[in-house]
Amino acid sequence: MEFAIDDGKETMKIIGILQARISSSRLPGKVLKPILGRPMLERQLERLARVTRIDKLIVATSDDKSDDALAALCQSLGITAFRGSLDDVLDRFYRAALMHDPVHVVRLTGDCPLCDPKLIDEMIQFYLEGNFDYLSNALEPTYPDGLDVEIFRFSALKTAWKEAGLVSEREHVTPFLYKHREKFNVGSYKGKIDLSRFRWTVDEAEDLELVQKIYETLYPRNPAFTTADILSLLEEKSEWNTFNMKFERNEGYKKSVREDSMTACTTMERSMSVQARARSRIPGMTQLLSKRPDQFSLGVWPGYFSRAKGAEVWDLDDNRYLDMSIGGIGANVLGYADPDVDAAVMSAVRSGNSSSLNCPEDVELAELLCEIHPWADKVRYARTGGESMTVAVRIARAHTGRDKVAFCGYHGWHDWYLAANVGSENALGEHLLAGLDPAGVPKCLAGTSLPFRYNRIDELEKIVSAHGLELAAIVMEPIRNDPPLPGFLESVRAIASEIGAVFIIDEISAGFRMNTGGAHLMLGVSPDIAVFSKALGNGYPIGAIIGRAAVMDSAQSTFISSTYWTERIGPAAAIATIRKHMAVDAGKHLMKVGSSIQEGWKRLAAKQGLPIHVGGIPPLSHYSFDGTDGTVFKALFVQMMLERGFLASTSFYSMYTHTEDHVQRYLQAVDEVFGEIVKAKETKSVGRLLRGQPASSGFKRLI
Numbered sequence: 001m002e003f004a005i006d007d008g009k010e011t012m013k014i015i016g017i018l019q020a021r022i023s024s025s026r027l028p029g030k031v032l033k034p035i036l037g038r039p040m041l042e043r044q045l046e047r048l049a050r051v052t053r054i055d056k057l058i059v060a061t062s063d064d065k066s067d068d069a070l071a072a073l074c075q076s077l078g079i080t081a082f083r084g085s086l087d088d089v090l091d092r093f094y095r096a097a098l099m100h101d102p103v104h105v106v107r108l109t110g111d112c113p114l115c116d117p118k119l120i121d122e123m124i125q126f127y128l129e130g131n132f133d134y135l136s137n138a139l140e141p142t143y144p145d146g147l148d149v150e151i152f153r154f155s156a157l158k159t160a161w162k163e164a165g166l167v168s169e170r171e172h173v174t175p176f177l178y179k180h181r182e183k184f185n186v187g188s189y190k191g192k193i194d195l196s197r198f199r200w201t202v203d204e205a206e207d208l209e210l211v212q213k214i215y216e217t218l219y220p221r222n223p224a225f226t227t228a229d230i231l232s233l234l235e236e237k238s239e240w241n242t243f244n245m246k247f248e249r250n251e252g253y254k255k256s257v258r259e260d261s262m263t264a265c266t267t268m269e270r271s272m273s274v275q276a277r278a279r280s281r282i283p284g285m286t287q288l289l290s291k292r293p294d295q296f297s298l299g300v301w302p303g304y305f306s307r308a309k310g311a312e313v314w315d316l317d318d319n320r321y322l323d324m325s326i327g328g329i330g331a332n333v334l335g336y337a338d339p340d341v342d343a344a345v346m347s348a349v350r351s352g353n354s355s356s357l358n359c360p361e362d363v364e365l366a367e368l369l370c371e372i373h374p375w376a377d378k379v380r381y382a383r384t385g386g387e388s389m390t391v392a393v394r395i396a397r398a399h400t401g402r403d404k405v406a407f408c409g410y411h412g413w414h415d416w417y418l419a420a421n422v423g424s425e426n427a428l429g430e431h432l433l434a435g436l437d438p439a440g441v442p443k444c445l446a447g448t449s450l451p452f453r454y455n456r457i458d459e460l461e462k463i464v465s466a467h468g469l470e471l472a473a474i475v476m477e478p479i480r481n482d483p484p485l486p487g488f489l490e491s492v493r494a495i496a497s498e499i500g501a502v503f504i505i506d507e508i509s510a511g512f513r514m515n516t517g518g519a520h521l522m523l524g525v526s527p528d529i530a531v532f533s534k535a536l537g538n539g540y541p542i543g544a545i546i547g548r549a550a551v552m553d554s555a556q557s558t559f560i561s562s563t564y565w566t567e568r569i570g571p572a573a574a575i576a577t578i579r580k581h582m583a584v585d586a587g588k589h590l591m592k593v594g595s596s597i598q599e600g601w602k603r604l605a606a607k608q609g610l611p612i613h614v615g616g617i618p619p620l621s622h623y624s625f626d627g628t629d630g631t632v633f634k635a636l637f638v639q640m641m642l643e644r645g646f647l648a649s650t651s652f653y654s655m656y657t658h659t660e661d662h663v664q665r666y667l668q669a670v671d672e673v674f675g676e677i678v679k680a681k682e683t684k685s686v687g688r689l690l691r692g693q694p695a696s697s698g699f700k701r702l703i
C-alpha cells in the first residue's frame, strides 16, 4: 500500500478512508494520546500499512482549527489528510473519496488502534466476490468492538451523500446505506465465533488504558501482533476484560439517533405567527383546504415549512419531522426534493423555462404517456388537477354537443363540478368532501352535474334512464376507498359507449400509486379520456389529459388555451418522474409501505382497544375513529405524534422515500399514542390534554 501526499485527482479501485478528529466528546484528543510513546493514530496507521488490498489510504479530518495538529501528524507521516466538514461527516467522507474517484471505499475510524489488517483483506475479498454495494462486520457483531470495517461502492456513497437527511445519517456516514436495503445490496460479515463481548475500541479513558496494556505486552515481542495474540493475552489476563465492559457499543450513533427525533416541537413561535398573518391576509389561510391547519388541529399544527427532503420536513422554527401524513397531498410520490426530478427541473431552468416558442418536452411527454397507455392517442396539458378535469369535461361537452355530466367522487373546485350542489342540500357530501358551498356558481347550472356512488351501478342506471342522451360524460376515479365490485367498471364502460357519452377516468389521486401510469391499467378498463396531475410532477405543477384521437380532436372545436400551460418545468419534471417511477418500480414500494401502515393501524388499535375504521388503497390509506369524538381524537393524535417528531394525521400517503425503518419508528409511536388516547378516554382527560382545536371535518369557513 502506498502512502502518498495528495496531489489531485487520480483513479483507483479501492481507497481506504480513516476518519478522525481531535474533538472527540468522550475522550478529547484521544487520537493523539500516546501508546508506547507514539500517537494512537500513528499506531493504527502502522497496522493498516499491512493491508494488501487497499490501493491508497487517506485520513479524512475536519477543517476546524482543532484538527490542525492531526493534519500536521499526517503530513509528517507522509499520509494524505483531506479536511472537510466537522459535523457533516458524510459530506467530508464523500469529498475525500471524490478526490480519488475510486470504485470502492473502505471506511475505518480513528478509534481502533488494534485494527486487524488480515480481517480487512478477507472482508474486501468477500465483498468483491459477493458483488455487494455495502458490507459490514458491525451489522450483526461477532468481532470485538474496535475491529469494525465497512466497505461500499463509491456510487452508493454518492447516493447517500445526495439523499441522506437525518442528523444521524450525516454524522455517521453509513446508516443511509445499510438502512436502505431496497436501494443497496447490503451484506453482513460474521466471524465463526462470537467475540462481540470484547471492547477494543477507544472512546473512554478506560478503553485507552486497556489498549496501552495490550501494546506494552505484545508490541515489543512482535510489532505485527495479531487478533489471535490479543485473544490469548486476554485469556491469560482475564481481569483486564472487565474494566471497560460497562460502556455500550455504538453509543455515539445511538445518541444521534435519539437527536433525530428530539428535534421536533421545541418551539413553534414562527409557525404560529405566520399563521396569524395568513388569517388576516389570505381568505381561508391557504390555497388548498387539505393543507389548512384546522384540518389537523389549529394551534398545534405547524402549517408552514422551510424545507423538505426525502421523507422529512422542517417547519419555520426548524423543528424537523418525519412526514407520515399526506405526502404533499399525494403530489410527492417519489419523496421531497427528489434528486433526479430536481436535476431535470434545474436543467430546464438553466435552459430557459419559458420563451416565445414551445418546449419540446411537451411532445416527449405526450409520446411517453401514450406509450404507457396504449389505448390513448393524444394529449393536452394543464397545470393542476381541477383545471385538467375541467379541460376534460369541456372536451367531452364539445365532442358530444351535450351538457350534463354523471360523476362519482371528488374532481376539484370548478363550476361544472360544484354545480352538483346548486339547488341541492349536499349532493357532494358522499363524494370525499362534505359541506362544499356552491356560492358563486351560476344557479342556471343546477341539474347539470349528477352524482352516483362508487360500486352503485343502479344509481348510474337511474341517471341514465332519466338523462341518457343528454349526458356528455361519465366521470369517475378508477378506485379510491374500495375495490370495484366484479363487473362494475365494465358496466360503466358499456353504458358510456351505449349512450355515446365520453368515459373520463380521473387518475389525479389514484394514478402512479400502484403502478407506473393509471390505476385503470391494472383494473383492465379503457376510458375515452384519463386525467393525471399530482404524482405526475412529483411536486412540480403539471396536469395531463390523455385520450382517444376522435375525442381529443374535439379540443380543436372549442377554445382551451393558457399561457402557463406552455412552460417547461412541468413537463420536464413529469418526464423525470415517470422514468424514475418506472426504473425503481415505485408502485411496488408504495403498495408495500401502505399495506404495512394499514396492517399496523389495525393491529395496534386492536391491541390498545381503540375502535377505528381503516380504508383506502394502500398508498392512499386513511383511518377514522369510530364514534362521535372522532375529531377530538384526531386532534389529540396529531398533537401527540408531533411531540414525537412526526407529521401525522388520519391519512397516510406513501412516498418512495419511506423506508422500513420509518414505518417501524412511526408504528412504535402510533402504538404509544393509541395507548395514550385510550387512557385519556378512560380518565376523561381528553379535553385537558388537547392543546389545539379539534380537527375540522369537511369544508368549513374559517372565522
Ligand SMILES: Cc1ncc(COP(=O)(O)O)c(C=O)c1O
Residues within 6 Å of the ligand: 384, 385, 386, 387, 389, 409, 410, 411, 412, 413, 477, 506, 507, 508, 509, 510, 533, 534
Ligand atoms: C380525484 C381527484 N380529482 C381532482 C382533484 C383536484 O386536483 P387539484 O387539487 O390539483 O386541483 C383531486 C384533488 O385532491 C382529486 O383527488
